[in-house]
Amino acid sequence: MKSGLKLMALAALSLALGTGTIQAQNTVKIGAVYPLSGNAASAGASAKAAIETALEIINEAHPELGDLTLAKEAGLPNMKGAKVEVIFADNQGTPAAGQNQALRLITEEKVHALVGSYQSGITLTASAVAEKYGIPFLSPESVAANLTERGFKWFFRTTPIASDIAAIYMDFLKEMKASGKKVDSIAIVNENTEYGTSIAKVIREAAQAANLTVGVEIPYNANTTDVQAQVLQLKDKNPDCVIFVSYTSDAILYVKTMQALGYKPPIVIGDNSGFSDAAFLKNVGSLAQGAINRSAWDIGKPDSVTYKINEMYKKRTGYDLDDTAGRAMQGFFTLIEAINRAGSTDPAKIQAALKATDLKPNQLMMGYKGVKFDEKGNNVLASALLIQIQGDKYVAVWPKASATAPLQLPYKGW
Amino acid sequence: MKRGFYPSLFLALALAYPLLLSTPFQQRLGALVLLYAIGASAWNVIGGYAGQVSVGHVMFFGCGAYASLACYVHFGWPPLLGLPLGILASIGIAALIGTPTLRLSGHYFSMATIAVAELLRLVVTNIELLGGAVGLSGPVMPRTWLDLSFTSALPYYYFFLAVLLFVLWVTWRMEQSRMGYYLRAIKDNERAARSLGVEAGRYKLYAFMLSAGLTSIAGSLYAIMFGFIDPESGLGMLTSVKMLIMAALGGAGLLFGPLVGAVILVPLEEISNTLLGGKGAGLTFMAYGAIIMVIARFYPSGILKLLQDRLRPSAGGRQSDVA
Numbered sequence: 001m002k003s004g005l006k007l008m009a010l011a012a013l014s015l016a017l018g019t020g021t022i023q024a025q026n027t028v029k030i031g032a033v034y035p036l037s038g039n040a041a042s043a044g045a046s047a048k049a050a051i052e053t054a055l056e057i058i059n060e061a062h063p064e065l066g067d068l069t070l071a072k073e074a075g076l077p078n079m080k081g082a083k084v085e086v087i088f089a090d091n092q093g094t095p096a097a098g099q100n101q102a103l104r105l106i107t108e109e110k111v112h113a114l115v116g117s118y119q120s121g122i123t124l125t126a127s128a129v130a131e132k133y134g135i136p137f138l139s140p141e142s143v144a145a146n147l148t149e150r151g152f153k154w155f156f157r158t159t160p161i162a163s164d165i166a167a168i169y170m171d172f173l174k175e176m177k178a179s180g181k182k183v184d185s186i187a188i189v190n191e192n193t194e195y196g197t198s199i200a201k202v203i204r205e206a207a208q209a210a211n212l213t214v215g216v217e218i219p220y221n222a223n224t225t226d227v228q229a230q231v232l233q234l235k236d237k238n239p240d241c242v243i244f245v246s247y248t249s250d251a252i253l254y255v256k257t258m259q260a261l262g263y264k265p266p267i268v269i270g271d272n273s274g275f276s277d278a279a280f281l282k283n284v285g286s287l288a289q290g291a292i293n294r295s296a297w298d299i300g301k302p303d304s305v306t307y308k309i310n311e312m313y314k315k316r317t318g319y320d321l322d323d324t325a326g327r328a329m330q331g332f333f334t335l336i337e338a339i340n341r342a343g344s345t346d347p348a349k350i351q352a353a354l355k356a357t358d359l360k361p362n363q364l365m366m367g368y369k370g371v372k373f374d375e376k377g378n379n380v381l382a383s384a385l386l387i388q389i390q391g392d393k394y395v396a397v398w399p400k401a402s403a404t405a406p407l408q409l410p411y412k413g414w
Numbered sequence: 415m416k417r418g419f420y421p422s423l424f425l426a427l428a429l430a431y432p433l434l435l436s437t438p439f440q441q442r443l444g445a446l447v448l449l450y451a452i453g454a455s456a457w458n459v460i461g462g463y464a465g466q467v468s469v470g471h472v473m474f475f476g477c478g479a480y481a482s483l484a485c486y487v488h489f490g491w492p493p494l495l496g497l498p499l500g501i502l503a504s505i506g507i508a509a510l511i512g513t514p515t516l517r518l519s520g521h522y523f524s525m526a527t528i529a530v531a532e533l534l535r536l537v538v539t540n541i542e543l544l545g546g547a548v549g550l551s552g553p554v555m556p557r558t559w560l561d562l563s564f565t566s567a568l569p570y571y572y573f574f575l576a577v578l579l580f581v582l583w584v585t586w587r588m589e590q591s592r593m594g595y596y597l598r599a600i601k602d603n604e605r606a607a608r609s610l611g612v613e614a615g616r617y618k619l620y621a622f623m624l625s626a627g628l629t630s631i632a633g634s635l636y637a638i639m640f641g642f643i644d645p646e647s648g649l650g651m652l653t654s655v656k657m658l659i660m661a662a663l664g665g666a667g668l669l670f671g672p673l674v675g676a677v678i679l680v681p682l683e684e685i686s687n688t689l690l691g692g693k694g695a696g697l698t699f700m701a702y703g704a705i706i707m708v709i710a711r712f713y714p715s716g717i718l719k720l721l722q723d724r725l726r727p728s729a730g731g732r733q734s735d736v737a
Contacts (some may be wrong), residue, residue: 036691037699090691095647096640097687100442104688107438121549125642128554132565150554192539194547194644 026082028339030332031089031105033116033126038093042277043118046317046325047141048088051115053313054332059083065305067362069337076340084336087111091122098122102129112345113138115332118324120144120194127155136338136350140331141324144198148376154347156354156373158331160382162199165294166206168384169269172292172398173241174210176267181409183240183267185215189230189254190245191222199245199271215239222247231257234265241267246274255284255291259414266410268292278319281393288389289412296366296384297326298396298404309365330366334359367402421670425579432571442567447680448574449635453653454660454672455581456628461658462666463585463594464621465601466516469654470527473534474504474626476649478633480538483550483643488543492560493552497634501627508626509619516618519604528651535649549644552637562638570639577635578673581628586669588624597621601667629657663709665716674718679706 032051035044058070065071075081087109091098098117105111106129113136117123123142130137131152139147139157143165148157160168177183188203190196200217207214216237218230231254234242242265244254251274258264268291274280275293299320300306309329313321321329334357339345342353359371370381386398388407395405428448432441453475460466481500482493515526539547556563564570588594596617599607608614637643647653656679657672664675683702690697713720 036693088692090687092687092691094652095642095644096636099640100439100446100684101687101691103442104439121642121644121647124551125640128641131554144548146548146551150551152554192547193646194549197547 026080028076028079028082028084028336028345029109029111030084030086030335031102031109031111031114031116032086032332033089033091033098033101033105033114033122034328035093035118035122036088036090038091040093040118043324044090046322047118047328049317050313050321050325050329051086051088051332053309053316054329054336055084055086056312057309058333058336065308068305068309068365069333069359069363070340076336078340078343091117091119091126093119093122095121095125099125099129102126106130106133106135111135112347113335113339113350115140115328115335118142120147120198123147127152130154134347136335136347136354138331138335138354140329140334141327144194145202148378152377154351156334156377156379158334158368158371158379158382159327160296160368160384161378162202163206164382165199165271165384166202168294168386169203169243170206170210170212172386173212173267175398176409177212181240181266183212185213185237185239185241187216187218187234187237187239187242187265188214188245189218189220189234189242191247191250192219193222195247195273196222196245203243203245220250222250224250224253227253227257228261230254231261231263235261235263239265241265241269243269243271244275245271248274248277248279251275251277251280252284255288259287264411264413268411269294272323276322276324278322281389285389285392287414289391289414290408291389291411292397293387293389293394294384295323295387295394295396296330296368296382297321297323298367298385298387298402300404306365326366330364330368330371333365334371337363424670424673428575432568438567441571443681443684445567445570445574445639446684447676448571448578449632449639450656450660450680451673451676452574452578452581452635453629453632453657454664454676455578455585456625456632457657458661458666458672459585459588459625459628460618460621461625462661462668462671463589463601464597464618465667466618466622467524467658468527468622468625469524469651469658470529470531471625471629471657472649472651472654473507473527473531474629475633475636475653475657476534476538476643477504477507477626478630478635479637479643479648480544480550480633481630482634482637483552484544486552487545487550492558492562493634493638494560494562496637497631500630500634504626504630505623508623512619512622516615516622528654531649531651531654535645538649539645545644547645549642549648551643552641554641563641570635574635577631581631582669582673584624584628588621589669593617593620598667659706663706663716665718668716668718668722671716671718674721675716678717 034047061074062071075083089101114130115138117126120142123139127137131154137155141159143161173183188200190200204214220230270291270293272294299310310321338353338357339350342349357371367385368381369383371379372381374380385396385402387394388397397403397407431444457471461468478500482496485491485496486493511530518526538544553561553563596612599612600614604614660675660679661672665671686701
């Protein structure tokens, strides 16, 4: 009796092991290196939830999501319904930890490709390891220009980069000027680390190219607790448009201070990050009516694909999908679509498939014009639209073709 | 013969480690332990032996790291050539700021070093030539072997081991010399040491400069291995604190103390991040912090000290005056 039990246990064990190996052959493993602790932990947690939502869409059948890549069938159709598995790693907000974890995912977990890593500096070190090992690395959200200037063969990114973003602002301002609004002087207010400095620099160059004058530039420290001096300086110079490049707590501080000092510039643009954070809308949305932001994400109407995706994401997190997490999700979809097209987990075949990627807008959940990589690995069809705070949420206002509500100017504030 | 037993055992283990635990991640872990041991041992010269607790040592670390990568970015030199420049710059900075700050005692010295390091971080953030806020990156694909850009961690491991042995040798020579005795005297009671004719100011400055130069080596090696430096990773306070904690945990003022600290803390950090990091919410740092608290509570003079007392209960006399 006892030996029979043993035998059965053994049989069960071998069965389990057997199915285990079959499953392993049929699983696509992706490593995701994100800031799950440290300063940017909340962005990392949102990206993680977004990728898990994408995973749910890919691994289960979701015919209601229409043309969205890999939604219709369960698993990857070109790989006999293979499932995708994601192994998350914490980059702790440091380039060293990001690189260590990328190495671990490649050599210990044997992942077939990597996504990540939010902060540009960490994407830089983590992707260097992937390049050395010949593993595809897709960055869905890092915007620093130097990432794609390194001549890498295994690096791709789907996000609009700083120059795309600056071009959108300038096109918008030129159109405003053409329509008779006064846009003679622009102020750039940027936090003084990598994100703020690099975006501000590109905006300044784009403004010069577009014959718009940057009258004031105010770099500041994002950890500051008082921005009265900066707001008073703005009030004094009185520019026609103020562009903020800020993180969350400082963006909130600016809006509050502007209200306290009764300052309302005619046009306020808040570049993504801080102005996109759910905490910003909740805390000071009512004081920043008419603030314009860029986004490639729009929740859309209740029966749209994007609305359904947002509902799935909301069920996981309790809050709406924002632009940054949306970009992470789109990057992940792009990578898995390429792996499915390659029909293999061989790195070289994935790389070839990524190079041949040509996704149309209807296959995407973000508002890009498509996904297609140039020889450096940048997405040439990446784009964004402008959104504006009206009431308690952002609505798409520009360009007109994708607007869901009319643009309201001047900036209303509170 | 017996005196050299543990160091030889360590050396044998260190030489064999990457062959015994040979996966790329384990080898890299080994290299990281050695790298942090170099940094912590360098800190130990001023913080441990002389008892002047610097919390701004990252400025020398950053000096080395920036020197290496700036040489690569601006002149196309292999980053290794920046290493001696970093050492010179660090010694210069140490001489410059050591003269006024070493007059301060206790916490005031610590605070002054924090202030200088933070100041340097802000200055570098605004210097375009040093990459500003974006940072500098090194060669990813090696042009020649001189670039020291390897896929495997094995070459880094043995290179770092050689450097660590050099740092320990320098520290050991200092410990045995007149300067070593002076520093310990200053640490115990500066006024008493002065009254016996020790030129405390001068010797503290020497120790600070020596420590700065050695720390700079760790910075250069870091930049060579990771190939990227920005103001936060190169001049952020966390790195200063790490050097301090490793030395204190292992045993500050003991030759092998910082090494013991690094052997415990670096794997602890990496392994806890591997096991818990993917789950999110900073569990890694909670575990890490808890272990440091336990050690600080129960073994305040460092683990090595505890081991020494256990292993040599009778010969405690000679060693205890060191710690």
